[in-house]
Amino acid sequence: PSQWRDGRPHQLALHGWTGLGGAMLPNQDTTQLYLHPCAVVQIDQPTRDFYATARVALGVAESLDDKEPARAHLLNALDDAFNMLDTREPFDEGFYDSIPRAHAALRAKIEAAGPPLDATIVATGHAHLDVAWLWTVDQIRRKAGRSFYTVLRLMEEFPDYHFTQSQPQLYDFVRQDYPELFAAITERVAEGRWEPIGGMWVEADCNLTGAESLARQFLLGRTFFREHFGRDAESRVLWLPDVFGYAWALPQLIKQAGLEYFFTIKIGWSQYNRMPYDTFWWQGLDGTRVLTHFSTTPEDGGFGTSTYNSDATPSQVIGTWTNFQQKELHHNLLMAFGYGDGGGGPTREMLENIRAMTAFPATPRLCQMDVGDLFRAIESKAARHLPTWNGELYLELHRxxxxxxxxxxxxxxxxxxxxxxxxxxxxxxxxxxxxxxxxxxxxxxxxxxxxxxxxxxxxxxxxxxxxxxxxxxxxxxxxxxxxxxxxxxxxxxxxxxxxxxxxxxxxx
Ligand SMILES: [Zn+2]
CATH class of the missing domain: 1.20.1270.50 (Glycoside hydrolase family 38, central domain)
Structure with missing residues (x-):
């Protein structure tokens, strides 16, 4: 920003927390914390854009099967484009001059490499914020503040960026601690780019929590969203990606609280069995049915088989489609991307990847849109053909x-x-x-x-x-x-x- 270019010294303050960062790692008695080198840099936008396109092209090529012709086309396109770069003197004028030509050639050859798949992944930015876990509630108030500032800053750079955030309790912390941030969020909600999602006060446990408390979770959560963002912003989707199992009574509560849909990825973490469906009617004890969708985005090298913390890499986008078990029913799937658990949310790299993969050869199409609208689209396309799961959603883990x-x-x-x-x-x-x-x-x-x-x-x-x-x-x-x-x-x-x-x- 121009206000910092005044020729005077400025101080950059970094805040770090020395908590239990590594406690999840096996055989580690003490926490090890690392401060990686960091630098303030000036970005040459054309170079960065070229790099993003090349990164995605390589990622897609590496994720595709050897039998897929687009794979060879993409590798050839990359080879040709990099040969067009003037690399005789690193970062001199000749190098920067060669970037636009190389980028244009790369784009043209990617387009000629083949059509995208007839499937659409709805990518929504998200920051899963564990209200407490390896940190206390005090810390999550700060994590929420930092994550949400980053979201708003990146929204200025990426006009298509759509962000989805649950848990009214977090919004209430932000309202108390950072009123100007809360006001800016309210504006983005009104624009439809920031989607307050979920129905509960926090993403609550659904096995140990009492029945009346579950009703109160909805009552407090729904009331907060309505009071602060208006009736139009009330979410239709119960968003509980990380809760350790879901009681059979929940569909009735979801509907009676005024919600219509249910989303999680957690049952994909079960130790032995995989649920036979990813999109289905979940039927409760009283017969109430709720349209339910499990995101099938694979976790790259992580703990579980599916994730709500996608890095928006090509392998995850292609994997979301590959893993989906009901391709005969519908072609619209959800991928939640952004650093989570401790928050952080989407990065510039993730948003660049998503922009580049809007329509990429041999890859599902990508778009960003309202999650509630995605559920509505699935319902109108596939409601009559979806199977029913009549029972609790038991997680074979965390027992x-x-x-x-x-x-x-x-x-x-x-x-x-x-x-x-x-x-x-x-x-x-x-x-x-x-x-x-x-x-x-x-x-x-x-x-x-x-x-x-x-x-x-x-x-x-x-x-x-x-x-x-x-x-x-x-x-x-x-x-x-x-x-x-x-x-x-x-x-x-x-x-x-x-x-x-x-x-x-x-x-x-
Ligand atoms: Zn969690």
Whole structure:
């Protein structure tokens, strides 16, 4: 930006966090942190654009089968283009002069290498932000801020960039910590380029969380999106890419909360069995059916077989189509790209890849669009032919999460019970006593804390120790609020019953 080119020194501040970065690696007792060399550079845009096209062409060629003619055409195109570069003196005028010609030739030969596949991958930018995991909730507030600033900056450079982000709790942190960032996000939401997605307050665990809490996750989450982004921005898709299994009751809750579709990749991580479908009707206990799609994007060299953290590489784009099991039914698939778990989101390289692969030989077409609209398109094309899965979506992995950190699970259940009693008594008091003011704000805050701690790495027990110190404190706070509400409500009720000798509250 021009304001920095004033000939004066400027300070660049880098923030790093020395947390448990390497704790996932086997045989590593202590965390190893690396600071790789970094530099402030000036980008020569034509060179960078040429490099991006060449990178994608090579990636596609390497991902294609040897029998595919486009593979040889692409390798020849690259060979010819690089021969046109003037590399006698690195980075002199002759080199830069030769870039446009080489790039034009490369583009022309790529186009002549063959048609794209008759399949479309909808690529949506995403930053999976674990509200706590190998870091505490304090840290995710900063991670969200950094990730979202990056998104807005890259949106200025890439007009087609569409970003999808879940978890109202994160938006609420950003609203409190970075109000100007939140205002800028609101503008992008209004433009339709930033899609608030999902229905729950956080991406909550769906096995250990109580039934009423699941309903509250939807109530709090939906209300936040509606209050801050308007009714038009309310998501139709329950977005839970990383939750460790999905209860059979969920389809009914999804529909009753006003959502229509369900998205995950996690069942692809099952240890033994693969689900026979990637797009299907998921039927709940009561018979409610929800159109469900699993993203089939492969994880390059990673842990699971499918990912919500795609790097948008050619092999992942081609792999998304290759892995899809129901090619006879529809040709529109979802790929969520961008660094995730600790956030970060899409990078410039990923966005360049996607731009280059809009229509690339022997490769699925790529576009960026609203995820809700993709589900709508799948429904209109294939709804009548989709198979039905009638049962829970059980994950054959992470099983230890049912038994570890039992103190946290117990505290969650106690908070749920206490809030039930407090709400029941407060409602009764409000009916009996017109002077009694229903403590809506207190109860809402209490439910927000309970819902926050049902996040899919908190209540299952998969977070680091310091997370649970905070969780215990917050559950104690919730139970204290519930008790205060209960006592005040019992007082009001007792006063109306006209029995002045009755004790105000001896219940626990
Ligand atoms: Zn996660």
């Amino acid at each position: 230890g999460t049912y038994t570890t950190q039992s103190r946290t699970k117990r505290a969650n259940r106690k908070s749920e019970f206490r809030l039930h009693d407090a709400e029941f008594l407060a409602s009764l008091a409000a009916v009996l006593d017109s002077d009694y003011e229903y403590p809506a704000a207190t109860l809402r805050h209490a439910w927000e804390l309970v819902c926050l701690n049902q996040f899919h790495d908190i209540i299952p027990g998969s977070s680091i120790g310091p997370v649970y110190v905070e969780t215990q404190k917050q559950h104690a706070e919730v139970q204290q609020m519930a008790r205060a509400v209960q006592d005040a409500a019992l007082s009001a009720i007792a006063g109306r019953l006209g029995d002045s000798s009755a004790p105000e509250s001896t219940q626990s």
